[in-house]
Amino acid sequence: MSALDDLVSDLRSEQEALDDVVAALDDEQLGIATPAEGWDVADELSHLAGFDEAATTALTDPAAFTSDLERRLAVGDDPVAEYTARGRAIEPTAVRGWWRRARTALLAATEGLDPKTRVPWYGPPMSAMSFVTARLMETWAHGQDVRDALGVAPEVSPRLRHVAHIGVGARAFSYVVRGLQTPTEPVDVVLVAPDGSTWSWGPGDAANSVSGPAIDFCLLVTQRRHRDDVDLAVVGPRAEEWIGIAQAFAGDPGPGRASGQFTTR
Numbered sequence: 001m002s003a004l005d006d007l008v009s010d011l012r013s014e015q016e017a018l019d020d021v022v023a024a025l026d027d028e029q030l031g032i033a034t035p036a037e038g039w040d041v042a043d044e045l046s047h048l049a050g051f052d053e054a055a056t057t058a059l060t061d062p063a064a065f066t067s068d069l070e071r072r073l074a075v076g077d078d079p080v081a082e083y084t085a086r087g088r089a090i091e092p093t094a095v096r097g098w099w100r101r102a103r104t105a106l107l108a109a110t111e112g113l114d115p116k117t118r119v120p121w122y123g124p125p126m127s128a129m130s131f132v133t134a135r136l137m138e139t140w141a142h143g144q145d146v147r148d149a150l151g152v153a154p155e156v157s158p159r160l161r162h163v164a165h166i167g168v169g170a171r172a173f174s175y176v177v178r179g180l181q182t183p184t185e186p187v188d189v190v191l192v193a194p195d196g197s198t199w200s201w202g203p204g205d206a207a208n209s210v211s212g213p214a215i216d217f218c219l220l221v222t223q224r225r226h227r228d229d230v231d232l233a234v235v236g237p238r239a240e241e242w243i244g245i246a247q248a249f250a251g252d253p254g255p256g257r258a259s260g261q262f263t264t265r
Contacts, residue, residue: 004115004129008107010159011136015103017155018143022096030092034149035224035257039084041149042095044142046087049099050079052106055135058119059109066120079122106135123250130166137163137248141222148224148262156194160214164191167221167248168201174245178253185238191217208236210243221248223256 022030022041030042039047058065072079087095110132119131126134140163144154168189175182188202188209199214210217216230220243227243234243247254 002115004110004113004132007129007132007136007162008110010162011132011139012107013157014136014139014143014155014159015107017157018139018146019100021143021146021150021152025093025096027092029150030096032149034145035261036145037255039145040092041146042087042092043084044145045099046083046095047080048139048142049095049102050083050086051138052099052102052135054079055121055131056102056105056109058121058131059106059113062120069120069122103139121250130169133162133166134250137166137222140218141224141249144219144222144224154215154219156215158194160194160218161199163218163222163248164189164199164214165201167217167246170221170248171242171246173250174242174247177247177251178245180245183238183241187236187239187242189217206236208239210234210239221246223247223249223254225262226257226259228259229257229262 022045025041030045031040033040034044036044054065057068071077087098090098110128113128115128117128118125119128121131121134136159140155140159146152147154171187172182185208186202186206188204188206188211189200190209190211191199191214192212193199193214202209210232212230212232216225216232219225220227220230220232223246232243234240245253
């Protein structure tokens with residue numbers, strides 16, 4: 001299998017792990033509020049479904065995706081609001097079915113994909129590898145909202161490496177999206193993987209560093225936990241600055257989670 005095949009397999013596994021959590025939920029349970037303000041469990045699934053559909057279009061008909069994006073930009077059409085409204089117009093259990101169909105279509109769209117393909121998106125085009133990684137990260141992050149709503153423990157697996165990787169890679173974006181100057185100093189990131197091994201990014205001798213359990217780092221960069229509620233050692237002013245604004249996802253800065261909202265992982 002190629003690296004892209006392995007990545008797609010991990011995306012499928014992440015989707016299936018979330019499906020295991022929501023598979024038996026009825027309409028009332030799918031209506032439980034999540035930590036994302038104003039969103040319930042079904043809203044989280046409709047968000048994933050809508051963007052998985054958009055991702056399929058971006059892969060199979062990039063010209064159509066780009067045309068739709070230009071239309072949205074011209075009229076100020078927010079896809080997040082659109083997908084939320086679509087989901088709320090049907091029964092919550094039907095939203096679950098929508099998400100299943102959308103994610104299945106997305107996986108099918110990756111078959112035979114050249115890893116070097118540039119894929120258009122709601123920002124700069126991405127390589128196929130980065131694109132699939134982003135979908136995995138989104139699935140894990142919104143799945144965390146669902147798990148928090150239902151009192152289910154986080155999904156901790158080797159797939160966290162993908163979430164951490166995109167979080168590290170998005171360091172510069174975390175500044176740009178806030179209109180801040182991106183620092184030039186490197187930051188070492190050293191994380192303890194679920195199996196006890198070490199994942200690392202950076203030159204290895206940077207004056208600024210972030211270290212700790214991978215799950216804590218992933219919860220932080222996806223803004224599913226407040227800085228005060230994760231077990232990370234942050235050394236140096238640039239590392240502290242970054243960790244205070246880190247976000248692995250595209251779009252405007254999110255509000256994150258309040259300190260003390262979640263006291264356990």
